Amino acid sequence: MVSAERLAMPKPAKFTGMFRPNTGQQLRLGARSVYILPTGFGVLWLLAVALLQVVGIQLQSNGALMMSFLLLGLFLLAMHLTAFNLQGLEMSCSAPPPGFADAPLTYPVVVRSRCHRDQLRIAFIQGASVRENTTVGVTDQEIQPGQSLLSIPWQPQQRGLQRPGRLRISSSAPLGLFRCWSLWEPPMAQLVYPARCEGPVAESCSDAQGNQANLNAPQSAVGHDDWVDLRPHRAEEGVSRLYWKSLARGRGAHAKVFAGAQPSELLLGLQPGLPKEQALNHLSARIWALSATAHSYGLILVATTIAPGSGSRHRDQCLMALALLP
Amino acid sequence: MSGHQRLQWLALGLLATLLPAIDTGMPLSWGAICLMALTALKLREARSRSELRRSSLLLLVITGVMAALLPGLGPSLIQLLTTLLALSSLLALELGGALQVRTLLGRSLRLLAAALPLVLVLFLLVPRVGPIWTVPMGQTARTGLSDRLDTGSIADLVAVDTPAARISFANEQPPPPEARYWRVLTLHSFDGQRWERLPGEDRFDALARSAAGAANQQGTGAREQFWLAEPTLLPVLPWSGQGQPLDPDLRISPDGVLLNNRPPIERRAYGFTDLSAPATWKRQPPRDAALEFPVGLNPRLQALGREWKDTLAPADRVAAAQRWYLSQPFRYTTKPGLLPGPHPVDAFLFDTRTGFCEHFASGFTALMRAAGVPARIVLGYQGGDWVPQVGGGGYLDVRQSDAHAWSEVWLADQGWVMVDPTAWVSPLRITAGQPVSAGQTPRQFSPLGWTLLQWRGIDLRWTGWVMGFNRQDQLALIERLLGKRHEWIGVVLVASLALCLALVLPLMRWTQRRRDADGLRRELDRCLERLHGLGLDPLPGEDLGHFCRRAGQQRPDLDGVLDELARTYLRQRFGPAQPQEERQASSQRLRRLRQQLSRAPAAAPNPQA
Numbered sequence: 001m002v003s004a005e006r007l008a009m010p011k012p013a014k015f016t017g018m019f020r021p022n023t024g025q026q027l028r029l030g031a032r033s034v035y036i037l038p039t040g041f042g043v044l045w046l047l048a049v050a051l052l053q054v055v056g057i058q059l060q061s062n063g064a065l066m067m068s069f070l071l072l073g074l075f076l077l078a079m080h081l082t083a084f085n086l087q088g089l090e091m092s093c094s095a096p097p098p099g100f101a102d103a104p105l106t107y108p109v110v111v112r113s114r115c116h117r118d119q120l121r122i123a124f125i126q127g128a129s130v131r132e133n134t135t136v137g138v139t140d141q142e143i144q145p146g147q148s149l150l151s152i153p154w155q156p157q158q159r160g161l162q163r164p165g166r167l168r169i170s171s172s173a174p175l176g177l178f179r180c181w182s183l184w185e186p187p188m189a190q191l192v193y194p195a196r197c198e199g200p201v202a203e204s205c206s207d208a209q210g211n212q213a214n215l216n217a218p219q220s221a222v223g224h225d226d227w228v229d230l231r232p233h234r235a236e237e238g239v240s241r242l243y244w245k246s247l248a249r250g251r252g253a254h255a256k257v258f259a260g261a262q263p264s265e266l267l268l269g270l271q272p273g274l275p276k277e278q279a280l281n282h283l284s285a286r287i288w289a290l291s292a293t294a295h296s297y298g299l300i301l302v303a304t305t306i307a308p309g310s311g312s313r314h315r316d317q318c319l320m321a322l323a324l325l326p
Numbered sequence: 327m328s329g330h331q332r333l334q335w336l337a338l339g340l341l342a343t344l345l346p347a348i349d350t351g352m353p354l355s356w357g358a359i360c361l362m363a364l365t366a367l368k369l370r371e372a373r374s375r376s377e378l379r380r381s382s383l384l385l386l387v388i389t390g391v392m393a394a395l396l397p398g399l400g401p402s403l404i405q406l407l408t409t410l411l412a413l414s415s416l417l418a419l420e421l422g423g424a425l426q427v428r429t430l431l432g433r434s435l436r437l438l439a440a441a442l443p444l445v446l447v448l449f450l451l452v453p454r455v456g457p458i459w460t461v462p463m464g465q466t467a468r469t470g471l472s473d474r475l476d477t478g479s480i481a482d483l484v485a486v487d488t489p490a491a492r493i494s495f496a497n498e499q500p501p502p503p504e505a506r507y508w509r510v511l512t513l514h515s516f517d518g519q520r521w522e523r524l525p526g527e528d529r530f531d532a533l534a535r536s537a538a539g540a541a542n543q544q545g546t547g548a549r550e551q552f553w554l555a556e557p558t559l560l561p562v563l564p565w566s567g568q569g570q571p572l573d574p575d576l577r578i579s580p581d582g583v584l585l586n587n588r589p590p591i592e593r594r595a596y597g598f599t600d601l602s603a604p605a606t607w608k609r610q611p612p613r614d615a616a617l618e619f620p621v622g623l624n625p626r627l628q629a630l631g632r633e634w635k636d637t638l639a640p641a642d643r644v645a646a647a648q649r650w651y652l653s654q655p656f657r658y659t660t661k662p663g664l665l666p667g668p669h670p671v672d673a674f675l676f677d678t679r680t681g682f683c684e685h686f687a688s689g690f691t692a693l694m695r696a697a698g699v700p701a702r703i704v705l706g707y708q709g710g711d712w713v714p715q716v717g718g719g720g721y722l723d724v725r726q727s728d729a730h731a732w733s734e735v736w737l738a739d740q741g742w743v744m745v746d747p748t749a750w751v752s753p754l755r756i757t758a759g760q761p762v763s764a765g766q767t768p769r770q771f772s773p774l775g776w777t778l779l780q781w782r783g784i785d786l787r788w789t790g791w792v793m794g795f796n797r798q799d800q801l802a803l804i805e806r807l808l809g810k811r812h813e814w815i816g817v818v819l820v821a822s823l824a825l826c827l828a829l830v831l832p833l834m835r836w837t838q839r840r841r842d843a844d845g846l847r848r849e850l851d852r853c854l855e856r857l858h859g860l861g862l863d864p865l866p867g868e869d870l871g872h873f874c875r876r877a878g879q880q881r882p883d884l885d886g887v888l889d890e891l892a893r894t895y896l897r898q899r900f901g902p903a904q905p906q907e908e909r910q911a912s913s914q915r916l917r918r919l920r921q922q923l924s925r926a927p928a929a930a931p932n933p934q935a
Contacts, residue, residue, distance in 0.1 A: 041379050048383055052390040058457050059354065060575075060588070062793045063393025063402065066449055070409070071386060073444030074437065076823065080831050115839045118421050140422065173420045174437065175413075176379055 021166045021183035026092040029169070034086050034182040036079065042177035045075060075177055082178040085120070085171040089113050093188040094149065098316070098323070099156075100284065102195035106151035107164050109186065117143040118173030124154040125166045125183070159280065159323045161189040193319040199282035202269035204300075230254040265308035266290070266297040280322050287322070291315040301325055329427065330378060330418035334369055337385050337411035338362065340404055341392060348395045349557065351591045358391045375419055382419075385412040397593065397793045399785035410434050429910075440834055443826040451804075451819045454797040471510050471705050473560055475521035475684055475731055490707055490729075491555040491564050492786045493722040496548070500712045500722050501566075504756055507732065507744065508564040508710070508724060512581040513703040514615040516695070518623030519670045521688060521703045524615055547599035552790045558590045564707055564724070568605055569598035572798050581702075582607035582742070595794035608741040616700035616736060624672040624692065631696020641737055643697045644745060647690060651750045655679055656686070658752035683708075683755070686747040687731040700736035704744070708732070708756065715783045723779060846909065849916035850895055856923040860884075870895060884926055891919050 022033050038046075052068030055061065090112040099105040107124070119140035141150070154164040163186070170181035230243055233253035243254040268286060270279040283299075290297050291312065298308035299318045302325065306318055341362060348355040365384045372378045389408045392401065413434035414427070421430075491508070493500075500506075513521040549572060555563050563576070565584040571577070573596045575587040582605065586594060621628065630650075634643045654675075662681045665673045674681050675689045687703055694701035708730035710722040732746040749756045808814050854864070862880065864873040874892035878885035898912040 041376065041383070044380065044383060048387050048390075051387060054458070055354065055391055055394050057455055058459070059394045059592075060457060060796070061394035061397060062449075062795055063397045063405070064390045066445060066792075067386070067390030067393050067405075067409075069445045069448035069452070070438075070441055071390075072448060073441035074413075076444060076827065077437070077441055077830070080827065081834070084831070084835065115835070142422070174433070175416050176420050 021185045023185050023187065025187055026090065027182075027184045029086050029089045029091075029182050031083075031087060034083060034180055036083050036178050036180040038079075038177060039172060039179050042075070042078075045071060045177055049075070074175065078175045078177040081174050082171060082180045085117050085173050086169065086180050086182060088115075089117065089120075089143070089169070091167075091169070091184060091186075093186045096188060096190035098191035098193060098320070100193045100196055100288075101156050101159050102197070104153045104155050105164075105190060105192070106153055107186070107190060109150045109152055109167070110147060111143055111150055112147045113143045113145055115145055118171065120169060120171050122150060122152055122167065122169045124152060124164045125168050156190075156192040159192050159194040159277075161324070162192045163187070163189045191320060191323055193323045194277070194280040194284040196285035196288050197278070197281035198285050199278070200271045200274075201279070201282045201286050202271050204267045204269065205265065230256060266295065267300050267308065268297055269300040270302075276325075280325065284319065284322055287315060287318050329430075330382075330415040331369065331372070333411050333415040333418065333427070333430075334378070334382055334385060337382075337389075337408045337415070338365055338369065340408050340411070341385070341388055344392055344396055344401050344404060347401065348392075349591050352395060352589075354391060355395055358388060358395060361388045361391065378419055379416065382412045382415045397789065399781070399788040402788065410438065413437060426910075436834070436837070440830045443830060444823060447819065447822040447826055449795070450800065451815060451822065453815065454800050456797070471558070471560070471729060473511060473513075473523045475513055475688060475703055475705060488726050489556055489723065489782070490726045491553055491710075491724040492782060493554075493710065493724065494552045494719070494786055494790060495722075496550045496552075498719040500710075500720070503709065504749075506709050506722070507567070507706065507730075507746075508708070509567050509582060509704050509706040510562055510564045510584075511560070511705040512583055512734070513705065514613060514618070516618060516620065516692065518620040521691075524613075549597035549599060550601045551598040552786075552794070553594075553596050553598070554786050554789050554794075555594045555596075557593055561586045561590050563594055563596065565598065566601075567607075569601040569603070572597040572599055573796065574798070578607055580607055580610040582610075593789075595789050597790075597794070610742075612700035612702075612736040612742075616702050617695055617698070619692065619695040624669045626669070626672045626676050627689070627692055628696045631693050631698075634697040638697075640699050640735075641740075643694065643699055644735055644737075644743075647693055647697075647747075648745075648750055651686075651690070651747055656681070656751040658682065658748070658755060683746075683748040684731045686751055687733050690745065690747040691733045694733070694735050702734050704732050704734055706730060706732075708746075711779075713779045713783055716780060721783050721786050723782065846895065846898055846913055846916065849913050849920065850891075853891060853916060853920045853923060856920055860923070860926065860928060881926075884923070887919050887922050887926075891916065894919070 027033070049068045049071045052064050052071065056064035056066075056068060092110045092112075094108045094110050096105075096107050109122070119142055121140045152164075152167065156162045156164070165185065167184045167186060168181055169184065170179055172179045230246065231254065233242055233255040241255045243256050246252065246254045268283055270276065271282060274282070287297065287299075291310070291314075294310060296308045296310040296314075297318075299306040299321060301321055304321050306314075306321060345359070345362075348358065350356070361384060365381055365388065368377065368381045368384065372381050386409060389405045389412070393405050396402075396405075410431065414430040417433055417437075418430050421433075493508075511523065514524050515522040547570075551566065551569060553563070553565065563584045563586045565571075567582055571584065576596055577585050577587075579585055588594060619628075634646050638646055657680045659680055660682055662674075662678065662685060665671075665678065665685075667673050671689055671692050674685050675693075681689075691701045691703050707724045707728040709728045710724035712720055713723050714720040730746075730748070732744060732748065734742045734744055737743055746756065804812060804815055808818065850870075857863070857877065860881070862877040864870075868876075871892045874888040878888045881888075894912055894915050898909060
């Protein structure tokens, strides 16, 4: 019997506040963690039962009575079958891959089932309602026996380590008379990069000496083919550009300033004068665009600096720094 | 058009095939027709899931209404099929439309089977109530006995070979042919030519008010005789004249007529008990009308009657009439033609002497009244074919062509006595059940006819045990279950439902799990069994791939089959999860391989031979 299932108001989606979500790394759906209520169609079905009862009584017809009892029997049966469709299902988190705040993310959930399950609808509830009518299609899927990995779409609201909120897993199979559901808050957070949004970013080139050249300086002007000038050497610049002759001549340490055709290494930063989030979005877009080319780039944030580099690991590191900027 | 929509159209089409059979005199039949039109419109328009759901619920409701209108076995089977299709379409909506029709039908069949115990418990134990209000019912033209005996009225009916009633007996023994008289009506009013019922005679409600004594005690014993009568024109039903009806909507009038309180346009199923008890209506003294005789219209008959009245005792007057009938050259025919002249009964008895049961009964009854013996005409059926059923037992098949008229006379010491003058003139008509002189050929045996009769027998049982289960049967059942503690029925009902669920649900889960996990494994086991028959057995610890390779070396002729077997099974079992169709396809492939293995010879063919 399903007596342990808590019954409450008939509009589950609107009254999500009343239903306590399950928490924990892993969830095994049992009689105590699923809710079940008849759908609107189920109520209509009961009306049909009543109608056929009246016809059967009025005409003293066993045929109509039998039909109404059949519908009633199916109703009773469907209640349990719908609950069974959920019960015994095990869900657990797996490490979620990072993603951008502007695109729908997928959150991986590992589902284990001993038996075949009919169409299950698995979606995150955001705000007050299930995202059923958005473009991120909520589809019903059947679960095969064994273990399977589901990717559940959700739309993050902001950057950072975000938890997608409540997962609602529901089913109305086999007849659509009942909707059985359960809520789960997966504890594992997903890393969300700032949304990508084209716009100005603070750029600086690190010149041969590691100097931050003037913003908007011609990018190809500073290289290391031939040195054109000298400037005082700083300890952190290392020895590769030290002008040994001047040091030997006792004129102090100078560093060579090179000029050449090679692109300089770009350092990106927050555009001053813009709100922080917007500036982060611009940076995110720029990094995404640069990572598609062979350019190397670095990042200077408030307290962090990431030396120029390229490749996907470097990109992810930069994006993570953006995401986690307090 | 999507699959579930096609299923619903099919169900609607099946229901439409039942339409010609429904009786438009019932207001409900128009309701059913309107519902069907509505469903068709809805199906045409339906796009969304909830609309399609609702249209399949509408289909189920129509099926229920149809079950009320057409309770026969044939329509019931069609209704069952419709239910199956409507459920399949609901399943298809819920489970995604990609499933095969066969899978869907299988699932809905399992669902129906699982619901069956619940239906049975509800059907047997949910307390029955009587109709909430009475609906006036329309009349439609239908063949059957009318409430008057006019020249030719029965002769017309004899030409109609449609079913009138079916009778089954608890002891499976039909009465002998000469005792198969099924009375429907008594006619008292005589105008010199035509017999009619008395106006206002035997109304059901009048009987209920006067509570006509012992004649209408409700029977409570076991059912000894079961009747299934086709719709009639009149609110009266055929019966044997013996026993007590088990149905509260049936009463026996003082004239021995079975009055029906339900609309006559329904097919009526009813049972009798206490068949051996003496019938009380036989002792009810005659009405004044039983001696009414219009003087002067049939002078010769009147003279003959007066002669007997003056010379003989009442019982001897009946014997005298029999002797007189036998002495005259009467001839039996269903086409007697019109009786000439102003004295029609005289003309028959003394001039043409050619007639049919209605003429014989009319002449005899008039003669008895002229002779001072209270007499009346009884209309009903005589005969019926005994149809042995394949599974044992049988039923008596009474048709409209068995319509008959006979007489009853009141003898003070015996009560009402049945007299059938037709039997004197044409004994064969009574014993053979054939209007032989009518020029009809006796019913021939034909496979189609035989199948039809068998089918009608199964239909009778279906109606008798399922459709005929009524409040009285239910009370008897509850009495047997609970004795006098009727108030416990609610508890018993809920407990039985819970028990059914507790049995059915684990069974469903178990079969589902078996089907899920082991459809493939079962096929593999069958294949291995077959290989064992060929002398090929896996070694302990040997895996399938290795075994198949080794077996393929032993039997090079089977190498291809074995290789495919191993690949199919291993891919399905250990490959990435695949949709249900794919798994079924793999099972089918294994089945095909097993068939190939079965065809393989027991020993490898010798390539040198």
